Amino acid sequence: MIIVVEGISAAGKTTWCHQRAGEYLIKESYPEKRPDRHADPSEAARLWTEWNAKRWSDAVAMERAKGLAVCDTDPLKLHFIWALWQVGEAQEADWLSQLEFSRAAVSDRRLGFADRYMFKTIDPLLAQQQRDRDTARPRPNFGLHLRLHNSLVRWYETIAKVMPERLIWGLPGMLPSIEMTANPRRYDLPLFDRFIGLLPGRSGGP
Template identity: 25%
Template sequence: MTIISLEGASAVGKTTTAEVLCDEFDAYRVPEVNALFDTSKEDSTTWYFERQCDRWEIAIEREQEHDFVILDGDVLQPLWYNWIAHGLSHERADIEEFAPLDSIYRFYRKKLQERAVGFPDRYFFLHTDTDSLRQRKNSDETRTRRNFESHLQFTTPQRHYFEQLQTQSPERVRFVHTQSIETNCSTIRANFPISDNRTDRYLLTVLDAMYDWAKRTTPT
């Protein structure tokens, strides 16, 4: 019973990699928030964060029935996304922030204490160059990928965040250079976490350290 999360830039191949792994193994994929839930103008300011907790709950339930669960995107995404967005929004009006970083941190800290959300047993951070991302985006007619060019600015600081997370929790993060879906899957298989040697999913010290780092670090 293991929970992994695939992360990386838009068009890097997270969903396709997850689907291939599910076909190969007895695995369950938890889609992103926008693929699972409908939004409305009346939604609260914490609606998106709460839906990430719902995704975690789905993962916890499904891991009882499958060999492992794949989170297609990080349930803690608002923390690092808003750190990046805040740093870039001064220069780009098309980049939207969720909420102040402090309030996002407080929300997640409370939920982590309640075990209503947690860190996956391992992140696989998929990465490639921006030209390859553009090529993949242009060849995929199934998704519009809203604000794709703006979000390309997130790729480097996003990687810096996960490099720092690896420093804080070395066994939790692995990096995958995406050459093909086949190489993604083979790298993930070779670096799959051992279920009886998992790191703690609910470590407040890791969340606190990442928040402190984000507060003093400018996304570049």
């Protein structure tokens, strides 16, 4: 079983993961040199997809070994470039390029849908207060993350439209019970396409 924990920076997801996930945790991570989509959008999309696929592979390996993996942020990570496009911080071509690479990775079973998504919504003022109290973690892009919050909520609302049983709003007091049955929709490409088709466009319309 693979669980994804999501929310903007300072929402409390990483704290929850460290307190609840323990040995099952797949930490949020980034390449040492982050791809530059301004220099080469297509190559950046490819490299990000490869990194995301590595995190997914780590989650699958953890699940195989221990029955459960808890991911601090979604390995698919496609929501991020979509949200950047929604707020005008990325071009539509950037979104479409990473979508193309990610779709191919789902088709190849190198990325997939999680079994549970837990999304922590948060009031921007509270997030700001939590950021200010957490002096141990630098958050240089915190202002941008606040702007992304509503778009990320829309992304997971769309997840709930196609997989309502998969989404939990908020972070529960304990981990959900482990499901041992195989997930037949993990690499369901028609479901992926349906989900993408339901996402709002840049203007906020369908």
